[in-house]
Amino acid sequence: MCLGIPMQIKQIDGYNANCExxxxxxxxxxxxxxxEPLKMGDYVxxxxxxxxxxxxxxxxxxxxxxxxxxx
Amino acid sequence: xxPNFTSHDAKFWLQQIQTLKxxxxxxxxxxxxxxxxxxxxxxLRSILPEAISxxxxxxxxxxxxxxxDIYEAIQLALNETITLVAFGDMLRVPxxxxxxxIRSLEQARSAGADIRPIASPMEAVEIxxxxxxxxxxxxxxxxxxxxxxxxxxVQGVPDNLLVLMSGRLTWPAxxxxxxxxxxxxxxxIAPGHVSTVMGPEEWEFVPAxxxxxxxVAGFSPESLLAAFYSTLRQLQxxxxxxxxxxxxxxxxxxxxxxxxxxxxxxxxxxxxWRGVGIIPKSGFALKKTxxxxxARVCLPSYADPERKRLGKMPAxxxxxxxxxxxxxxxxxxxxxxxxxxxxxxxxxxxxxxxxRIWWSNGQR
Ligand code: SF4
Numbered sequence: 001m002c003l004g005i006p007m008q009i010k011q012i013d014g015y016n017a018n019c020e021x022x023x024x025x026x027x028x029x030x031x032x033x034x035x036e037p038l039k040m041g042d043y044v045x046x047x048x049x050x051x052x053x054x055x056x057x058x059x060x061x062x063x064x065x066x067x068x069x070x071x
Numbered sequence: 072x073x074p075n076f077t078s079h080d081a082k083f084w085l086q087q088i089q090t091l092k093x094x095x096x097x098x099x100x101x102x103x104x105x106x107x108x109x110x111x112x113x114x115l116r117s118i119l120p121e122a123i124s125x126x127x128x129x130x131x132x133x134x135x136x137x138x139x140d141i142y143e144a145i146q147l148a149l150n151e152t153i154t155l156v157a158f159g160d161m162l163r164v165p166x167x168x169x170x171x172x173i174r175s176l177e178q179a180r181s182a183g184a185d186i187r188p189i190a191s192p193m194e195a196v197e198i199x200x201x202x203x204x205x206x207x208x209x210x211x212x213x214x215x216x217x218x219x220x221x222x223x224x225v226q227g228v229p230d231n232l233l234v235l236m237s238g239r240l241t242w243p244a245x246x247x248x249x250x251x252x253x254x255x256x257x258x259x260i261a262p263g264h265v266s267t268v269m270g271p272e273e274w275e276f277v278p279a280x281x282x283x284x285x286x287v288a289g290f291s292p293e294s295l296l297a298a299f300y301s302t303l304r305q306l307q308x309x310x311x312x313x314x315x316x317x318x319x320x321x322x323x324x325x326x327x328x329x330x331x332x333x334x335x336x337x338x339x340x341x342x343x344w345r346g347v348g349i350i351p352k353s354g355f356a357l358k359k360t361x362x363x364x365x366a367r368v369c370l371p372s373y374a375d376p377e378r379k380r381l382g383k384m385p386a387x388x389x390x391x392x393x394x395x396x397x398x399x400x401x402x403x404x405x406x407x408x409x410x411x412x413x414x415x416x417x418x419x420x421x422x423x424x425x426x427r428i429w430w431s432n433g434q435r
Contacts, residue, residue: 003105003290004215004264015226029193032222035327045267045320048158049191050219052326053267059319066291069112 004045004052005067006060009038019046022064084296085118091303096122099299100256100396102241103130103263104423105290111432113292123299126256127428128396129244133160133421135344135394136211138382139374140237142166144209145176146373147235147366148184154202156195157209158216159188164417167380176209192223199232207366211237215264217337217355218329224357224364225332233366236357239342241265242273243353248395249281255396258302259285260295263317270325271315278311289317336361345417346384346391388416393425400426401434 007019007028017038019028029050030038036054038044043060044051055063101107107127110116116125129135141164148155155176162177173179180186189195192208199206206229210220217238224234241262248254261274266287277285284305288298298316305311315321324330333355342354357365375381384390389403400406400418403426409415411427418424 004267027193029219029222029226031226032218032326032329032332045264047215047264047268048219049193050222052215052218052264052329053320053322055320062291063289066109 004047006055006063007044007046008060009040009042009044012038012040017051019044019051079293079297081292081296084293084300087300088123088296088303089120091300091307093120093122093303093307096124097258097303097306098124098126098256099258099260099302100126100128100254101130101260101262101288102128102245103260103265104421104425104428105263106130106260106288106295107425107428108423109290109292109295111428111434113295115292115295119299123303126396126399127393127425128248128256129241129344129394130262131394131418131421131423131425132211132213132216132239133164134390134417134424135239135244135347136161136164136237136417137343138166138345138384139343140209140211140235141176142168142375142378143373144207144235145173145179147207147370148176148179148186149173149182150373151205151370153205153207153370154185154187154198155207155209156187156189156198158212159190160421160423161209161211162186162188163414163420165385165414167378167383167385192220195232196223196228199229203231205231205233205370207233207235207370209235209237213239213241213265214269215267218268218326218333221336221355222329222332224336224361228364230363233364233369234357235366236337236355238355239344240339240353240355242276243350244344244347244395246276247350249277249283254281254283257283258306259283260298260302261285261287261313263287263289263294263321266317266321266325268326268329270323270330271313271321272323275313278305278313282311284311286314286316287321289320343382344394345382347395384417385415390416390418390424390426393418400429406430407435
């Protein structure tokens, strides 16, 4: 329950975003990210459906490399 | 200059660790199920020098969720006209009732109660929008899970959505271990994503007050090994501080919006941990201003103080000791009889439970 999932923002509609990772799309809430301007193409760490942190594309890729092994 | 760990691979950090002159055995505790999973799956225990042992500590929110809270959730689902939603991990955790009674949310569901596993607070909102009866969201978890639940409430939810709050903070359990005088570890790996939302500063008390080296780690072998090295080096040099070996994600102050929501909605209260007891200032409770969404206020209580083995771990289960890092999972005498398929204690149920992680990785 405590492991965040890195995703990429595909579309933003208010506080809702359509995010994608590894071909899977999910509705993600940006409500916890009001302190950080986000745009399409940005990467975020998603926890139980909520973006909790903006990350770099490098972090996105390296995290998935690890998750592919441990999850 | 501080080394930049991202430019080094696991091998580099292992070599660095091997160059250290450790004069006595060192126990490194982690307090995050994700860390324990990475450590087990990457086989980090077997590659470290013999003097270093890695002990999983309080890193599993499902494992410490009070037995009486799970009982309450089961009884609400069985006796009230409600829909109960909970993160999937909670459904199989057994309470201490005789075998012929309903002992888990999963069994309550089989008996006809309307219980639905969810993966996100947003699903709870959707379900509440679709049905007329009260929807009770049984919210157990650490900070990473509870902040989104709180943000859900701040954003606004249907009147019929009630929260049965059972969230816990991670650091007070470590503080309790340290205050006990017998922490059972020499250095600490602080959790990656808890620090992401709450800020790494929460862990500064470990080196500052207790002179125990600490480092925040991510989930890659590199990041974990860098954090091990950092704390071992601190130990060797007799200089402790809180290092951040996950700086790409863990930044000063944590998630500002989430923390603001938290302050708006919750009080921090003394709270019970299953098998452990009350830990001061370790639980989230909804403020009075959110009473209309508080299941404990809006629905009758099924608390039964007379119930046998109330609040305890299942008979013979060593989870309380596993959770506090007092024993390794395979030191529980039920390990093996208790398996993920037929779990006896919560540490074998949750994906973040040390017993389940060890068993799933072939550790016997
Ligand atoms: S092996 Fe089972 S009974 Fe023993 S501590 Fe782990 S979960 Fe509890």
